[in-house]
Amino acid sequence: MKRATITLPDDLEQALEHFVAEQAVPVQLTAVVQSAVREYLGERGYLPSPAVLRIRPAERGSGKDDVSVSHDQYLTSR
Secondary structure, three states: OOOOOOOOOHHHHHHHHHHHHHOOOOOOHHHHHHHHHHHHHHHOOOOOOOOOOOOOOOOOOOOOOOOOOOHHHHHHOO
């Protein structure tokens, strides 16, 4: 892991402090900066893209045609 000391201009410092203060769950400044750098480098092709979630429909004839409406019932029944 690489440690770095960075200097932020006043506008970035204020924006970061404002962002951290508004979070419902406490977040560390380090985590915010790492996430921002990861996103920045990922958009430019320097990091691999995260895996894409691929949801596939059930095979035809699964016998269930109301799962999208009655999902709670299906998840709680045994």
